[in-house]
Amino acid sequence: MQTRPLILAPILCLGTVPAWAEDLTFTHPSGATATFYGQLNLTYQRVDDGESSYDDFVDNSNSVSRLGFWIDVPAGENKLRFNVETGLGFKSTSDTNQIDDPDWIDWQRTDLRKFEAVYSGGFGAVWFGQGSMATDSLAEIDNSGTSLAGYVNLPDTAGGYEFRDGDTLSGIRISDTFRDFDGSRRFRIRYDTPEFSGFTVSAAYGEEILAEDDDASYYDLGLRYAFESDVYEADAGIGYAWKSDDDDEDTEQVIASTSIKHLPTGLNATFAAGDGQDDNGSYGYVKLGWEGDVTNYGSTALSIDYFDGSDYETDGSESKSWGIQAVQTFDDLNLEAYLGYREYQFDDDTGADYQDISALLLGARWRF
Incomplete structure (x- = not known):
């Protein structure tokens, strides 16, 4: 059995970082403010193929380590904001593999997450620059507390x-056979409309300027809904996106997700579905969870989930996965x-004997 070196010391050190209760906000005499923020999210990853x-010991791609700042400029009754955010470029859980060992x-430049301005008011909000398209996060709405x-x-x-096909690497990666088709940056x-009875509509046009050899045009539409009362918290979204590319085939995708939490009990349910159109795969996803106060440190969240996909990589293929999650918050x-x-399972009609892959994450995220 092969094993890569295991480094546990940094994960233990996360427990010793300072708790910065105050905001890192600085105010100019003109009234403009700058607020800095960031997070470290380091994890032990163990994979068995x-x-x-x-x-x-790597960064967690579920929510990568990052630094950023917001600048707020007075603009009368409206708001003008600027946001810059970057990942730190650490080797992450989505980078590791059996073949090579990326630099830590x-x-x-693809780690630059946001470089944008937003002007908002009673008319809604207009965003310009590197940032979220209209469908970004619409497949990934999740109120379980365990994402x-x-x-x-x-x-x-x-x-x-x-x-592995038998004991030989097949060349087919997890990322080839499990995709949620969520929007990107x-x-x-x-443009986002004003909120009306909990609903917001978004539309965007974008281009890829950080990655090379991508001259496509990207368009998408998104509808979001948010509701909260003393009993329920609910969020939902649905989106449609398409890519127009003179050098390649045009693609389309449809996504939707919703997450509902019963506040008195902490019970919650999350559902998602997506269709890559044009034989690029489709899936359904469900997560059931609970969140509550077990200790005085902060909330505890537990969940289980299941993913069922088809037609990824080849027509007639099946992609199935199940998982369990636990998160403990330390508020102070x-x-x-x-x-x-x-656990990941993949099967197709080629007669290959793909072995299941299991993955474990144990880590902590510290935010300021």
Whole structure:
């Protein structure tokens, strides 16, 4: 059995970081403010592909380590804001694999998450620059409190690993066979309508400027809904996106998700579905969970989930996965500790004998 070196010291050090209760906000005499924020989300990852196991200490792609700031500028009755945010370029759970060992720190321009301005008021909001398209997060609405340990975007846990056909690597990765078709971040212009009875409509046009050799045009539409009372908290969304590419085939995708929590009991349910159109795969996803106060440190959240997909990689293929998640919050430290376990299963009509892959995450996220 192969094992990569295991480094546990940094994960223990997360428990010693300071708890910065005050906001890192600075005010200019003109009234403009700058607010800095960030997070570290380091995790122990263990993956077993049926023949060998691999251990790593890496960044958690479910919510990568990052730094950013907001600048708010007075604009009369409206609001003008600027946001810059970048990932730190750490090797992550979606980068690791059986073949090579990426550098632990390798910041690239694709790690730049946001560089945008937003002007908002009674008319809604207009966004310009690198940031979320209209369908970003619409497949991933999740009020379970456990998304750090696992959620519908399954490749974030171990997407670079290949399934073995018998004892031979097949070249088919987890990220090829489990996709949620969620929207992305692009250099775009986006408009959000004002909220009406909990509903908001968004539309965006964008281009990929951070990755090379992508001259496509991206368009999408999204509808969001949010509701909260003394009894229920509910969020839902549905989106449609398409890509127009002169050098490749145009693609379309439809996504939807909803998450409902019963506040008195903490019981919650999350559902998601997506269709890649044009034979690019489709799936359904369900997560059932509970969140409540077990200790005086902060909330405890537990959940189980199941993913059922088809027609990824090849027509007639089946992609199935189940997982369990647990997250414990430590309010005084701005810290969330988590444990997640997942199994991936893939099968197609080629006669290959793909072995199941299991993945474990144990880590903590500290935010300021």
